Amino acid sequence: AFARARPHVIHAHNPTALHYATVGKLLTRARLVFTDHAQTRGIIRVPSRFEWRATDAVVGCSQDTADKSGAVGVAGNISVIHNGIDITPARRTREEVRAELGFGADPPPAQSPEPAGPSGGVFVGIMPAAFHPVKAHDVLLRALARLRDRGVAVTVLIVGDGDERDRIHGLARELAIHGKEARFLGFRKDVPDLLLAADFFVLPSRDEGLPLAVLEAMARSLPVVVTPVGGVPEVVRSEEHGLLVPVDDPDALAAAIERLARDPALRRRLGEAGHARVRDDFSFEKMTRKYEQLYLGLG
Template sequence: NWLGGWAARRAGIPAITTRRMDRPVKPGWLTRLTYERLTCRAVAIAPAVAEILRRGGVPEDRIVTICSSVDVEALRVPGAAGPTRERLRAELGARDDQLLLLGLARLTRRKGFDLLLQALAARRDDPRWALALAGEGEARHELQRQAASLGLAERVRFPGRRDDVPELLAAADVFVMPSRAEGLGVAALEAMAAGRPVLGARVGGLADAVAHDETGLLVPPEDVPALGAALDMLLNDSALRERLGAAGPVRVEAGFSARGMVDAYLALYHDVLGDAPGSAPSPRA
């Protein structure tokens, strides 16, 4: 961020930085240099990220919250109950009488799938679920070993990196995101846009994206018993799953649409440039 800000300052143009992570911002000279002298605005992709910037000492007038977005229409799959769904469910090891739990992410420790496997191990004898964790990452092999050691190897599939995200979401029944940390959780927004209830952790921007008991269930981070209890609620209550899933597209359209994000960025650019098209912009000191 500071290097881009320095280059922009040398060129005589304003710089805007975007903060996507929920890691702490350390107060100090580098933060002051980056956010007060070299850049004129800091865009936070979620209210939780904006709060991290505030705690790091970034001035309030430099912070703008513009949430990331997803395309609801692109995630609606025509004929979602047809042959493609049946084929994908079979590929992912889910029978017709099972709920398919789906995770889509880079498989790293921060995504918390090891915690989900622990919760599912206590429900090993419950035949109503199957789990698919799609994605690659340094934790994949460890997760596979963990699943095998817990006696879950036949219940958990690792299909790797996938490009057919809308179809996978249409094939799933519940989206799982038990993250230890999250900037916003765009994957959860995609699941909500596709009408799938989300089971997630109350961390970072994920708590901004998912409305607890409205579009999903949120539990404290790294709390395996709470994760298991929420999972039981979803397994036992089809009406709850339907209610949470139905509310997802409405919430995404209202607060996380591509149109809303574009309009917010345009307003920011006009503000930074002084709302004078064609005028020469000047950076803020």
């Protein structure tokens, strides 16, 4: 296929694809570009020295990823092009999705100490991420157990699948939050709809490149609770675009979620600022213009 297409540029976005792209370069003499999304840090595979030498340009999806590129064998300069997104519209309304999930739209009684979502009803978070240790689902579950013990009524939609699924489900049962505070939805194709139904986004990762999930949540004006890992701090300034909490700290994570649950004005302020941040600095158009400049400069 490579030989028939005769491409001018072959661009790989993960270490496995780079292996085959290197073969493609040998067959076609095309220029080879690799974008590192931090998957080289033991998550998938580390490319060989031959594959690194075959690249004509290496891009980090964040400055943090670029700074750490030497540890995985990148020799020479690496440029930075931040991820950008093109927002996929939701197909259903917030009310329709919340009704499907069993979340009522009516607010709790005026005397109730329970926080409510912006349009009333249950305060709902969302964490769309593969079940991998780096995503720290265990930290979220322990935070949710702490919130339950403090009487803060929060439900988080946990969306995705992966090798850690059974262990994380088991921990949720052990903490007695499975199906209650933690709702496991498995792999879903309607994540844009689910984001629309949520009141906040959470991702307590132990490491990252520049997660598209964070950008997509911010673009939809969701307040985000995230950790200062990888390229996340390059997008989210704490207390301005979202709340940053330390890694592996369920108490701090619980406290940040509780702040959002009890402060609608804070949710609104962070959501609006996050939306503007992604719109102005992390659009798909801005990213593609930078890649186009890179391609044209390869000669």
